[in-house]
Amino acid sequence: MDDTLLRRLRVEQARALLDNADPHHAVMLACDLLVAGVDGEAVVALASESARTLPVHDANRRLAAVLAELGLGEPDLPTAVALIAADTAERILDGSITAEVGTHGLYVVGYEGSQLDDLLPAVSALASRLEDDLHGRADDELRTQLAALARTILNRARTQAGKGG
Structure with missing residues (x-):
């Protein structure tokens, strides 16, 4: 995964930690991860969601699954x-x-x-x-x-x- 994707992933992770992930950004990020060859089950599940209608709670949950799948710990x-x-x-x-x-x-x-x-x-x-x-x-x-x-x-x-x- 390139640095830009990792940074975007970390930003959404931080947003989810302090408030809520942006559903649109989370879905688009998952799509970009797929394009980059990161194709785990959680990534595919998030990428398959609607960027317009995904509820915030579900975006947070699906993003957390992606982060766990990728082994990324929570930032301080x-x-x-x-x-x-x-x-x-x-x-x-x-x-x-x-x-x-x-x-x-x-x-x-x-x-x-x-x-x-x-x-x-x-x-x-x-x-x-x-x-x-x-x-x-x-x-x-x-x-x-x-x-x-x-x-x-x-x-x-x-x-x-x-x-x-």
Whole structure:
């Protein structure tokens, strides 16, 4: 399995650990695993699900079966937070999620044990401005500030990865 697939698998694993896996992402990931030649029973079962209609509970259960089948242990909490924060930051920067979704998604930095918890005030300030001042609709200034925060998170993630954790 290549590094990109492993990283995607770890991100969904982290999402399931802290909240819930994204059913669409989990199914698409299983399909990509099949294409890459990873074809265990659990992978096939998840890939055969509907990305549109798979309930979250079933996505979590099926993803857990895939992870067990592949022998991937659960990450520790700080690692899970870092994976989700970096993934959310990348999605903000590439435009695959809206600023509104991304802003709230970055609240993950506040989890206990997070090495990014010092960024929680910045996330909270952006979310407060989004909800209170902008009534839930991001403007260009908020998008610019959010992109800067996303770059900070990615730079910190790279620094941490370079230190081995």
